[in-house]
Amino acid sequence: MQFDEWKRVANPWRVIEAAQRDEKARDAAVVRIIDTMLELQLDYRHQNAGYQPFSPTARMGEMPGGGGRSDQAMLAALRYHPESQWHKACALMLDQLPKRQAAAMLLQAARVRPEKMGASQWMVTARQMVERQGELLRCLGLHEGVRHFESVEALQVAGKRARQRLWEWLAQGEVQAA
Numbered sequence: 001m002q003f004d005e006w007k008r009v010a011n012p013w014r015v016i017e018a019a020q021r022d023e024k025a026r027d028a029a030v031v032r033i034i035d036t037m038l039e040l041q042l043d044y045r046h047q048n049a050g051y052q053p054f055s056p057t058a059r060m061g062e063m064p065g066g067g068g069r070s071d072q073a074m075l076a077a078l079r080y081h082p083e084s085q086w087h088k089a090c091a092l093m094l095d096q097l098p099k100r101q102a103a104a105m106l107l108q109a110a111r112v113r114p115e116k117m118g119a120s121q122w123m124v125t126a127r128q129m130v131e132r133q134g135e136l137l138r139c140l141g142l143h144e145g146v147r148h149f150e151s152v153e154a155l156q157v158a159g160k161r162a163r164q165r166l167w168e169w170l171a172q173g174e175v176q177a178a
Helices: 003-007 012-019 023-042 070-079 085-096 099-110 126-131 133-140 152-171
Strands: none
Touching (some): 012 023, 012 085, 012 152, 023 085, 023 099, 023 133, 023 152, 099 152, 126 152
16 A cells, blocks of 8 residues: 555555555554644644533433534533544653754644635744744643754754654564553
8 A cells, every 4th residue: 555545545554554564554553643643733632522612401301412512512512522542642652752852843744834815823934943943842832841942943853753663663563552
């Protein structure tokens, strides 16, 4: 299978298993792991699953499914909370990477090229990323204990080392369900 085909495989553990034997699967697994790590840092650490911004008693007396959405929203929040084995394994790998390398890798993964449409704080050139790294690292929750990158090249080297470490872990079969 090709890289793009491995990226479309629904079960991430199947890609991880194949990554020990197939370089294309390993490359796709690294991309998938980084995407999940970024998702954990940008989205899930801000969520408070199960606690909705409205009262569950707001529609007291209504039948489930009868127009009151509070009970369904709470059940869905609990059911789809990102506490899966995959998320836990990615969080564990993120913790095992040196902080500076992990920060560089996630900064690069979050970056949106300036020529794209729309507006985002992540829509920066590599130079702007280095200039604004304090703010961007805070958004990722990685600002504490990470020495700032003095240049674009330093950022790129640190990010490459983190990706290489993930690649090696996959090749050696060191990525397991948490």
